[in-house]
Amino acid sequence: MSDRREFSRRTFLKVVGVVGAGLAVGAFTEVACGAEPNKTAAKAFVPTALVRVDPDGSVVITIAQPDMGQGVRTSLAMLIADEMDADWSKVKVVQAETNPALYGRQGVGGSSSIRGSQQKLRQMGASVRAMLIAAAAKQWGVDPSVCRTEKGKVINTATGKTLDYGSLTAQASDETLPTGKIALKDAADLKIITKGATRVDNPDVATGKAAYGMDVKVPGMVYAVIARPPAFSSSLKSVDDAAARKVPGVVDVQKVSRGVAVFATNTWAALSGRDALKIEWTDPADPGLNSASIQKKLAGAVIEHLPMPAGSKVVEYSVDFPYLAHATMEPMNCLADVQEDSCNLWLGTQSPDRVQAEVAGDLKLSPDKVKVNVMLVGGGFGRRLQTDYVHEAVELSKAIKKPVKLVWSREDDMKNDFYRPACHSAVKAAVDSNGNPVGWSVQILESGGGDSDTFGNPDIPYDIPGAKRRYSGVDCGIPTGPWRSVEHTFTVPTSECLIDEMAHAAGKDAVEFRKAILKDDRLKNVLEVAADKGDWGKPMPAGHGRGIACFEGYGSYAAHVVELSVEGNKINVHRIVAVIDCGLAVNPKGVEAQMQGAATDALSTCLRAAITIDKGGVVQNSWTDYRWMTLDAMPKLEVHIVTGTGNIGGMGEPGYPSAPAAIANAVFSATGKRVRRFPIKVEELA
Amino acid sequence: MPTYKISVNGASHSVDAVPDMPLLWVLRDLLDLTGSKFGCGIGACGACTVMIDGEEAQSCQIPVSELGSKKVTTIEGLSKDGTHPVQKAWIEGDVPQCGYCQAGQIMAAAALLKKKPNPTDADIDEVFDHHICRCGTYQRIRDAIKVAAGGSK
Numbered sequence: 143m144s145d146r147r148e149f150s151r152r153t154f155l156k157v158v159g160v161v162g163a164g165l166a167v168g169a170f171t172e173v174a175c176g177a178e179p180n181k182t183a184a185k186a187f188v189p190t191a192l193v194r195v196d197p198d199g200s201v202v203i204t205i206a207q208p209d210m211g212q213g214v215r216t217s218l219a220m221l222i223a224d225e226m227d228a229d230w231s232k233v234k235v236v237q238a239e240t241n242p243a244l245y246g247r248q249g250v251g252g253s254s255s256i257r258g259s260q261q262k263l264r265q266m267g268a269s270v271r272a273m274l275i276a277a278a279a280k281q282w283g284v285d286p287s288v289c290r291t292e293k294g295k296v297i298n299t300a301t302g303k304t305l306d307y308g309s310l311t312a313q314a315s316d317e318t319l320p321t322g323k324i325a326l327k328d329a330a331d332l333k334i335i336t337k338g339a340t341r342v343d344n345p346d347v348a349t350g351k352a353a354y355g356m357d358v359k360v361p362g363m364v365y366a367v368i369a370r371p372p373a374f375s376s377s378l379k380s381v382d383d384a385a386a387r388k389v390p391g392v393v394d395v396q397k398v399s400r401g402v403a404v405f406a407t408n409t410w411a412a413l414s415g416r417d418a419l420k421i422e423w424t425d426p427a428d429p430g431l432n433s434a435s436i437q438k439k440l441a442g443a444v445i446e447h448l449p450m451p452a453g454s455k456v457v458e459y460s461v462d463f464p465y466l467a468h469a470t471m472e473p474m475n476c477l478a479d480v481q482e483d484s485c486n487l488w489l490g491t492q493s494p495d496r497v498q499a500e501v502a503g504d505l506k507l508s509p510d511k512v513k514v515n516v517m518l519v520g521g522g523f524g525r526r527l528q529t530d531y532v533h534e535a536v537e538l539s540k541a542i543k544k545p546v547k548l549v550w551s552r553e554d555d556m557k558n559d560f561y562r563p564a565c566h567s568a569v570k571a572a573v574d575s576n577g578n579p580v581g582w583s584v585q586i587l588e589s590g591g592g593d594s595d596t597f598g599n600p601d602i603p604y605d606i607p608g609a610k611r612r613y614s615g616v617d618c619g620i621p622t623g624p625w626r627s628v629e630h631t632f633t634v635p636t637s638e639c640l641i642d643e644m645a646h647a648a649g650k651d652a653v654e655f656r657k658a659i660l661k662d663d664r665l666k667n668v669l670e671v672a673a674d675k676g677d678w679g680k681p682m683p684a685g686h687g688r689g690i691a692c693f694e695g696y697g698s699y700a701a702h703v704v705e706l707s708v709e710g711n712k713i714n715v716h717r718i719v720a721v722i723d724c725g726l727a728v729n730p731k732g733v734e735a736q737m738q739g740a741a742t743d744a745l746s747t748c749l750r751a752a753i754t755i756d757k758g759g760v761v762q763n764s765w766t767d768y769r770w771m772t773l774d775a776m777p778k779l780e781v782h783i784v785t786g787t788g789n790i791g792g793m794g795e796p797g798y799p800s801a802p803a804a805i806a807n808a809v810f811s812a813t814g815k816r817v818r819r820f821p822i823k824v825e826e827l828a
Numbered sequence: 829m830p831t832y833k834i835s836v837n838g839a840s841h842s843v844d845a846v847p848d849m850p851l852l853w854v855l856r857d858l859l860d861l862t863g864s865k866f867g868c869g870i871g872a873c874g875a876c877t878v879m880i881d882g883e884e885a886q887s888c889q890i891p892v893s894e895l896g897s898k899k900v901t902t903i904e905g906l907s908k909d910g911t912h913p914v915q916k917a918w919i920e921g922d923v924p925q926c927g928y929c930q931a932g933q934i935m936a937a938a939a940l941l942k943k944k945p946n947p948t949d950a951d952i953d954e955v956f957d958h959h960i961c962r963c964g965t966y967q968r969i970r971d972a973i974k975v976a977a978g979g980s981k
Binding site: 209210211212213340341343344345347348349350351352353354356357359365390391408409410411413414469470471472473518519520521522523549551552731735738739740741742743764765766770771772773774775776779 | 829846848849850853856857858860861862863864865866867868869870872873875902903904906907910915918919920922923924925926927928929930931934952953954956957958959960961962963964965966967968969970
């Protein structure tokens, strides 16, 4: 179902050639038909840059955004196909070329793909359907209102006759788009959206045909790896490459911006050549830079808390969060072929348009001379919003005047990430003698640089008088960047654990305490569903504890209930109940997968994985010391989708933030002790 | 450089490689069989899993010189047309997300079912405690193995 090359150059030029001449359905849809009907072509119907109907009835949908596992190649196609009344079994998906002038923003991040385009894509599908109906009505000599559509066919309701979409391509190409807004389907009429489709790439993935950046090969290509310094502030002092050059398969060794590049005829030779390099790096600028010094620096930036009302019961403490690596399953890589007046790139990226613009800048080319071939992406989580590995590949190809496949090893990937910042949260809050919250002073000190140094908007979904938060960035010399849920990975565990401590101080149930002060009804509902499904308040086996937490963000509403027990120094998570309201769940299978994945991330980062710093660099090397969850360690995990009528929200991020908080609150429920540092170690509980 | 004659997916191949080149890179770079993935190179993630004489093996840990006459099966050779019960269960059970680790997961599942046609949860745990899926598809992997084994999830 997924031929990435099918969107032919001819079709592409036809579409591009009429930009501005046709009727625009959305910002990135230039309607070709009617403007320049091409009778000599294969009579495919190409109403927009994203849709083509072939005479055999295939509906070919172009997806402008990369798929990194979030499922846009499936879910965005569903949006168009449903409003078209296409036969889903005849839908093929192809990946767009990188061309923001035609497609608009092509980057993926911030849980934005469906939220940002669903209205436009559905409108496009409905418009295409109207054109097919008009073509059929003309053929039958009836008014279009006599026709309806179903599963790739136009049906004449008066006679019962049908015409397949594939038989209408030539006539539909002569139609123009109806002006004005076309009504979208009512929820009850949806046939594809909300029904749950399996991913379009499954057959290719299950047979090994799916092509990732790592898998691309072009004629004349060499493989390369780079030796980079062990500390972020170190650089190359000297290199002896004599032994490396003798490694069979090594074709060249060169000094490059980040260190030393080894070029070879295969990946193993490049890796072996790198192992044979004798390199001296300069001393790091601050050899004493380590996790302890960073924590001390962050804690040193705490200022005096806001005053709490006299006579109130006060809770005050701090909690620390470590750096986290993205550790995508597919390590960073990029194939670059720099020519004199153009550049071809093959890679997995979350930012194809940014890649194109930046490489055009590197090479002083116009962006249209930089062809960015977006492959399937072996994981993103924010890592592939960055373009560092692309600039490296371009530098290498330019240096050796050949196509270069730059491969990062797992160790390269672990030690050269843009990490989720480390964070020190200092909190103080109060409840009055009736158990009502009356004070909230939260300070978030994070190592990535923040937006404000003064107390301001608390950014919590609760109504607490005088609540304020101070969010401050403290540069600690370690590269940081967005990691699934970004700052909410520490701000929400901070606030949701604090709420739990306040409820405990007030002598109130954690659900009732929240419900009394929650401002949003959708969030309140999600919390109630979680409590119900998670058996909140019901008896548990001895030694078990339950924790709950909720989150509102990216347009969606989430809550988690976690049940666990502690055995010696081991935390055994028995059950996680995850509840989500993202409005219309376009692909419920995808929504469920996102919630499962986010809960797995929470388990991993609460119980196992952290990045630590020593001597100015990252300590961890691979999966052996950055230990992610594995199947055998997974608890029972249930996802409940609340069918909402509210606005559509994002799904990549919302499943994470409340999960670590629910785990930490469950640890307190089981042990009576609080988590003051992530990942959670029983011996460190306070 | 020595030449090795190796058997992959029922075909015999001659490859020129240094003796310590892991099977993974022979498959990917020399034979263009890129279905087996590079995830760590130290046998810690399972993305490179293949079958050798029907048993699960991490191809990044096996030097080409040690293969001898053993028969290698990769994801490309698991079935002619993607109809191995494990592949079908993976496709219909919507297991993959980013998909990068899944060839390894599928090969491990196929090897398990060969040995134990009706694996218990404990059997599954034992095989999959060294396979990482960064997207967190674990629940669907377990369900799909049970479907492939002929039961329902």
